[in-house]
Amino acid sequence: MPGIGIPSLEASLPPIVKRNYGKWTSHDHIRPGVIKHDAESGEACYTVRAAMPPNARVSTPTMRMLCGLADEFSEGFFRVTQRNSIEFVGVPVGRIEELIARLAGHGFPVGGTNRSLHNMTCCTGYMHCHLAATDPAAIVKAISEMLIKEYETDCLPAGLKISGSGCINNCGEGSCADIGIVGVHRDLPPINAEKLKGCELPLVISVCPVGAIKPKGPGMVEIDPKKCIHCPACSVACAAFAPIGSANGDGVAIVVGGKSSNTGDGPALAKMVIPYLPNNPPHWPEVTEVVRKIVDTWVANAHRDERVGEWINRIGWEKFYQRTGLKMSFKVVDGYDQRSLEYVRSNVRFRW
Ligand code: SF4
Ligand code: SF4
Structure with missing residues (x-):
């Protein structure tokens, strides 16, 4: 039964992980990018980790190539980690170097474990x-x-x-x-006066996390340049504020x-x-x-x-x-606008 919600995990686990689920005893870093997990059963599970492209973006041909490697080396399973690495879990110990060479041939470096740069x-x-x-x-x-x-x-x-x-x-x-x-x-977000005419001004004002948007006469607001932290919250919430950027x-x-x-x-x-x-x-x-x-x-x-x-x-x-050798100035270290304690939001927000 597929049930509701996300797909069941069981169908996505390699056999060695299913066999030893919840019964792992220790892990070791065998070499950069390779982790060995030992189970109570005496089985050892070897994982090979490679870096994915930025934001884990891959085309279908690349995904098919990775699936082909998973079929060949890890019983048809892989996982994508929290930091967008791809991990082949359950690789036979004698085939680890071969998999690393194949990944390198496709431009996927293996590493990112232990005391190294983890995937960005x-x-x-x-x-x-x-x-x-x-x-x-x-x-x-x-x-x-x-x-x-x-x-x-x-x-x-x-x-x-x-x-x-x-x-x-x-x-x-x-x-x-x-x-x-x-x-x-x-830059300050440009305000479109025509679009603002159709807006609820208290709502528009409440969007700003630092209280930089203030009423300015009937049907108009202004932005305090000393307070604005150039977050794009107003551009997100209200079409009267054009996206910032130059x-x-x-x-x-x-x-x-x-x-x-x-x-x-x-x-x-x-x-x-x-x-x-x-x-x-x-x-x-x-x-x-x-x-x-x-x-x-x-x-x-x-x-x-x-x-x-x-x-x-x-x-x-x-x-x-x-x-x-970096340059220190009073503008850095304690937050962007010198008023924040650990980046606390200091404004009043309207909620109703
Ligand atoms: S960019 Fe951010 S801080 Fe500046 S006015 Fe808009 S919501 Fe406020
Ligand atoms: S809102 Fe900013 S941080 Fe979030 S995805 Fe867009 S550019 Fe990136």
Whole structure:
């Protein structure tokens, strides 16, 4: 019976996982990109992890190729991980190197486990979001080319997670990554007075998370440029606010030190360290240079198993800036507009 809701998990599990469901005893990292899980039964399950394209976008020919590899090497099953890696689960130990070579032949690097760069994730950005201030998929691709050694080898002090979002809505979750790439708008949203005539003004005003939209005479509102954080919330909610964005206004902010897991110092919100870098496709040299500096300084100074945020907490922000050579200003570290305690939303919102 298919039932209702999402499809049943049972039909999607490889036989070795079904046999040992809930009876695993330990796991080991055999080599970068290969994990061995041991079960009470004495069985060992080998998993091979490869990086997917940005935002896990694949064509049907690519998906057929991956399905063909799964048929050949992992009894017809694979899974896509939280960070958009593809994992072939239950690969016979004697065929692991062959699968890695076949994946490499199709341009899929194997790695992203243990103390390495884990697969980078990003939101859709320019692909199909009208709110994006940058192209996170292209930036992630540029960074992946720079950090391919860090992806394919266990050469880092701890796991490294880098995520990209096209705007500060942060669907790509840069705020809980070691390094977050976040698209930023710097323009005010243009207000279309004609369209605004048909709007409920209290509703329009309530949309803004920082209370930047105020009444301005009958049937009109204005935006306080000192308060606006250039989130696109008003553009999303109301057609009177045109999408923000311009070639000179849009760019990229860098945030560091975020973490979602409960290991080490626990979960943490990333802090902004660079408020703006220009959009500079196709290789985003300004962004990759900053990421390189942060990664190299962390690698040279961190203790074993110390994630980026934990390393910064130990040495302090002053030393972080000194050692990375990044420019510190009063505009960074404590939030975008200097009023937020851990990014708290400080406005009054109308709800009725
Ligand atoms: S983070 Fe911004 S650009 Fe990316 S999907 Fe979300 S709203 Fe769109
Ligand atoms: S909703 Fe966002 S973009 Fe619109 S006025 Fe408020 S802060 Fe600015």
